[in-house]
Amino acid sequence: MSNVEVSCGVYIGDIFVECKLRSNLGKEHCIGRCITSSQNPIISILNTSNSPIVFQEGTVLARGEPCVMEQLQEDSENTVNLVQHRTDHVIEIESVQVDDSIGTKHRQSLLDLLNEFTDCFARSTSELGNTQMNIVLTDDKPVTYRPYKLSQMERSEVREIIDDLLQGEVIREFDSPYASPILLVKKKQGNTECA
Template sequence: MIGREVLTLGIAVHMTCDRVTFYRPNIVNVCESKSYIDFNSLDTDVPQEFRSELMELLKSFKNFFTTGVPTTRADTEPMTIRLKDPNKTVYRRPYRLSPIERSVVRDKINELLEANIIRPSSSPFASPILLVKKKDGSDRMCIDYRELKDNTV
């Protein structure tokens, strides 16, 4: 039996049929926003009879919404992707972007780099970026992972 005082120190236990491992898990930072979001002015497709329930739910979690780019990266366990064919490297060339779109993508990438959300990669894998218009007219940067997804277990 493992004492509760050990577990309260942040030590986790992984047990298998032949081994017991103690380790400190990575802690995920919870993002809390200090900015105010007006939930009553949200544009939503939810029918009117459910709108009040939606607003109450959103208001109960208002401290967990953020606007803009987060200021820190969540530290989680290293991610592994299991491939159906490990010898197949997915490398797609970038989509053509207009000079204005390239500028928007460059700005968004620099913003994410400065916030330590992303980091430069030396991976042989590459997937193209595209911009999609949001309802409000601003751009959302998306990555086309379809070919990688086809080779993922």
């Protein structure tokens, strides 16, 4: 187990970090649940892989939330400190696409649930987790399709998306006889994603 000094942005105060287990191939590690100070933020990382792990500068290792100290009266004689974490990232109902047929009560229930588990949602590509996947094929012949034609602007968008995924370690460069075309999909919000 190693203690690692990290950066935490402009917030000043105590930070709650939830335990995370990461299973990126070759970078398997566990981040211990802790409360750390923004003045000297340190988190514990347990390397569970068989080799040393080096993280690129700027890699998101964990997401912390500001926490506040509160007194809790256990009984008339004993008082204990309870740390409650709160989030500054509150999900608003306007940012969630919900069918119009869903009533106000159910919308509020959904919003409460989303805000209770807001740390389960990635706010950027770099916060996505990784999953190891095995694909079982029926034969050894590689499946290869020619790429779709893209304009110069579309190629630039694809390059930005791929660079973002590479930097977030969601994908990695790899030579393979298998190939599938990339399809750009325009979302309602105006952004473009690869499919």
